[in-house]
Amino acid sequence: MSTPAWIRPATLKEALTMRRDYNARPLAGATDIYVRHRAATGTLPPLEDRPVLYVGHLPELTSISEDGKGWLRIGAATVYTDILEHPDTPLLLRRAIEELAAPALRNAGTLGGNIGNASPAADAVCALYALHAEVDLAGHAGERRVPIAQLITGPGKTTVGADELITAVSVPMDRPGSFHYYRKAGTRRANALSKIAFCAGGTVLEGRLTGLGVAVGAVGPTIVHSRDLEVRAEGSDLARYRKLQQEESAPGGFLTARYMALISPISDQRSTDAYRRRVTENLLRDLFERTIPTLLSGKAG
Amino acid sequence: MKNEIRFSLNGKEETLPGDPRRRLIDVLREDFGLTSIKEGCGEGECGACSILVDGRVIDSCILPAGAVEDRTVETLESIRETERGEKIVQALTRGGGVQCGFCIPGMAVSIESLLRTNPRPDEHAIREGISGNLCRCTGYQQIVEGVAAIEHVEGDNS
């Protein structure tokens, strides 16, 4: 039998077989693939002769469920609109998706695609970093679960195996004390690509900060984050937080300075390195000098 | 794997001609003659190629035709024949919403998609609903006002 050009498997199991047997390219919403491999009017997109494995219809990949332990498991091929419409979607992810592209794109695009694309400017992925999301992968050898930050290794690069599919993304649901901070400096108000995507979240309960997550997109080859820094702030009350911040006398304190050291923005057709640097610093300072201290001092509404 | 790909197009069961990797816009315009669908960019930015898939607006220029298998596709050709479709057409024509007109069919499809889930959108919701449809002529305001003035139509919101 000749290699099929378009494969529409009936089940996830069949999809995995096809993926392995044909080195097929997974395709969900096509909003990345069909732009990257753009076809002239009336022609086929140049897909490098790899068969396409359509996964957008697979029930195993398009459901959203709670795991009973406070996590929401979102099928990798669930379209953005369905994620927005789900009542338990964490606010940070919701905010990122609300500002992602436009309705027609949100009716087609998926989290799996945003991860597979592995762009440093991927907005939903940026929120997933800040939420410490975990990604489920299935392959012929079985299933595995990896933290999002370990899955993406460079621009357009992931550790998704050649025989694997992303099946779901799990994020902790909001709970009492959850906060989120989201800013996107885009090329315009809607249907915009990020010049900087900035996501932060965590919980402040009884004056203590836990689960801090900070992620900045489009200022380096991958989304910038730091488990170490997040851990440094874990469990802080206002006094400890202030002390941590004073470990460096730079504007915006220790955390701002350390995050600034991690970014490496470039100039491109959308923005400049200087702008990306300044705005990142402003947002870091807004988060670390204003938002978090206010939350910790219990003054927030 | 079956070789026939079936889908519903403007209320009729159809078979997809040709390669499933073809862009849906080409299939609809060239094989089915549905020229209300326009190509303004071919990269998902302008919305001129908007159609409804399972009742939601999608850009047909970056959608492989095979992705609509077993799904429902509607274009302005069928929407304009419905009561709400006619109201949308009137909202666009009466309030000065149409200039060169090239973006307008896509705009109408996005408005239909919006009204199906939100029959009484406020200004912000309308602006949000058409934010993927670029218009270089009107500045959008007349379109937004026209849609805001549409009376709610009971209809099939499936």
Added chain:
Amino acid sequence: MSHPVEQHPVTKTVERVDAREKARGETRYLADIPFPGRLFARVVRARIVRGEVVARNTPSLPEGYILVTADDIPAGGKNCVRMIEDDWPVFSEGTVRYYGEPLALLVGPDRATLAHLTEQCERAVEFRQQEAALTIEDALLCRGGAIHGTDNVYCDYQVVKGDPDGAMAGAARTIEGEYRTGFQEHVYIEPQSLVGTREEGRVTIYISTQCPFYVRKAVATALGLPQEEVVIIQTPTGGGFGGKEHYPDVLATTVAVALTRIDGPIELILDRMEDLEVTSKRHPSRVRYKAGLDEAGRISAFDVDIAFDGGAYESSSRVVLQRGMFSSNSVYEFPHVRVRGRAVATNSAPSDAFRGFGAPQGLFAAEMFLSRLAREIGVDDLDLRKDYLLQQGSTTMTGGRIHEEVKLPEMLEHVLRVSDYRRKREAYAAAARDNGANGTDGAASAKPLGGIGLALFKHGSAFTGSGEQEIIKARVRIRKRADGRPELLVSNVEIGQGVLTTFCKIVAQVLEIPYTDVVYDDHNTSHVPDSGPTCASRSVAVVGYLLQEAAKKLKGRLHEPGEFEVEQVYKHPEHLRWDAGTLSGDAYPSYSWGVNCIEVAVDPLTWEVDVRGVWTAYELGRAIDEEIVRGQIIGGAIQALGYAGLEKMENPEGRFLQRTMADYCIPTSLDYPGVDYALFDNPYPWGPFGAKGGGEVVFDGIGPAYAAAVQQAIGREVTRLPVTPEYISELVHEK
């Protein structure tokens, strides 16, 4: 929205004749029209910025495909796209002046094969590359050697009023300023499209265009045919804005040459990326001002030096430049003025017409310089402007007269009132003083920084100087058909601006019949007389007037039997004079006037600008249809806001960086709020029912008003468009 005056019946809104069909998706644009046996074409382009072709190793083509080059131009034809000069070749004969310059045209039946062959052909060309000149400074230094002539200057004009040298020499104080604006791409949503074929033996081009007779002239010249042998049929055009004024000629000539080898039909539709990358853009500009002040602090001398980046071929740069020069004093009268203007050659795609046609560049610079003067002199911005306002009888910088009553003072008062300008301006100034937030990145506060700005401006209707009389010589006819309906025979076309409706209304109003009885659907150059191009805010103002006058000849005759025609030819109003040699006299027959006010809030964290309000007032003579005029006002404002804040196109190495619509961002529905407007009636005797032009003035003032608002918000002087967040953050960080 307000109506300071009672409406004339012609101003009352009607339903546009083309709207319903367009809203139902039934209008057939070029790509929607079936052409049996259609072949496809693709332009083979040079993938270098500047240089010479050393070798063309054209691959052998499969059966059914042809490669058309300059060699195919028939004897008697000419390898040029005739515009004003003949310097722009249809196909490069070896010299490449800009990235993407056409080398050849490939024609064949299958689009995928064509795409593949085009790439092969492009890769097979070998070049010797040369250093490119990409900025006005590069051009004046002749970087890499002259592109045009010996000095890269397409034209160098000077306008002098009074004794600027004497006045400048005697000035007690001088103040200078320099302003720049960037490229702008039209982004008509329908890309450039045409089909060339032979019908009854004649070369026939169906095309999305503003100017069918320009296309005819260019095709006839390239092929060496009498103009009547070429037929151009305009198809419903999905936006133009100046981008389909000359550029369609560039594409049509390539297909026309192909028609000497095969009969077609041949379709050429630009891919959006190609369209963004190779078509003409708005001229980038550099404008330098120097003002001389006398002892009393009054402006006695005004010296302006304007340079426009004309790109690789001259195209219509000289006329765009002239309009830029004539806009450089904005709506003010100074006693002694010198304006020098140069259009220079660079290795960018040729710059060409874009709504406003040079005026937005000149007006931006003028308004920003005036606000600098006010600051330096220490007077209020508005007071300074009021002191120098043109009025009826004033002498313009070209020594012409302002013939009409100038309603700017009442328009200004109106805008000040509805925008609450004075109070807000003062409040924002006080806020900036109090919190000292200006100039410090979000450190002090994340509170938005507010600002409000104003601009005053005017736009001359119709062609510059004696252009209407000597170059265009517009002619219109109305045919009384056998069925009793009048049919308009003009070459002006609908590009979204509403002429299909306004022309019918004008004629219907004269004939006292319903506007829907008027027929206006023939856009074939062999059927209609040349009433000139669809540009320069001239359609309603000039051609509409001719139609009104022609309709008067038809009045009372609609019931006469049979078919007959009446004609009207352009006559220049006798009170106007113009000397094209010295650029002196009445540069325009009339002006449309405007006042714009914009309020912004600048985010001190991201330097994004939120537009809080846009208030406008216009005097356009009289509106022929209020809804259509409103469409121009709002559409023009949003397009100009894009120019002012969003639309950035750069070519630091010659090739444009922004070549997708994801990277070249035009406004969406969420970027800007609604636009408030007021119309001031001031009927113009030589316009139809008193109308003047309205298509461009609505673009002109937004840039300076926006810049002025941002300037107040950030407490830094703005001297460039577009005012992007990147630019703002640079300004704030400069010491």
